[in-house]
Amino acid sequence: MDITLLVKLTSRAWSLNILALMHSGVSGRQAALLAATSASRTAFAASLDHLVQLELLERNPGHGHPLRPEFRLTPAGTQAARIASAIIQVAPDDVTHKLLRKSWTVPILALTGTPHRFSAIRSDLITITDRALSASLHQLEDHDWIQRDIETSGRMPFPTYRAVKTGFAIHQAVGLGQ
Known part of the structure; x- marks a missing residue:
């Protein structure tokens, strides 16, 4: 991952967490992802939209069926999610998560x-x-x-x-x- 993408990715507090959760198998449904984080709805929605703009997530064109997720990882998002998951696993407690959510x-x-x-x-x-x-x-x-x-x-x-x-x-x- 290049530094420019990393800076853009971490500019939203919950972006790394969302990618790591999707990498670990949490469904791409907004409710499931929100429940798995401790983010506010506003911050979560901003991070989710940010990931879509970075083309790491995309809206699932087959969404509408109750079993289909709303979002899915793009090929670039799959690689970013693997890295995000590795970062999150290094720092598993709440204090370190708080520091990881800081932009820089x-x-x-x-x-x-x-x-x-x-x-x-x-x-x-x-x-x-x-x-x-x-x-x-x-x-x-x-x-x-x-x-x-x-x-x-x-x-x-x-x-x-x-x-x-x-x-x-x-x-x-x-x-x-x-």
Whole structure:
């Protein structure tokens, strides 16, 4: 999965959860998916529409029969759902789910499998602001998903960030570095 799609995908809080649920076999019916998440109806509907716009989900043309799901995964959605499921399995509790629903968590972890400077992360995540990146890095560091080191080999010391522990497991689940 490329970083641009990952940024778009994670811009809605429940997108990863919806894809992971569909990958695990939960029916593509809106009621079943909503019941399997703790999302509000509004946030859930926005995430579902977002996935349709990204062409990861499509409305089932055969819907109308009580046993047919309303939504189904597209071929690109099947691959994204596999990755989403791997990410969700790495972080199974409510605290980590809450952090995963934040827009920039997964894209930042996807990039920091190796040490990266702040400016390198910002340039790879074109639409992120300095403030959002700084806040996200602090939250990830507080949860021990990112480690901040000071690189002193050059003339001027500078911090580098790399995914560790659960953060590195999420990096591997995304598979951008492969």
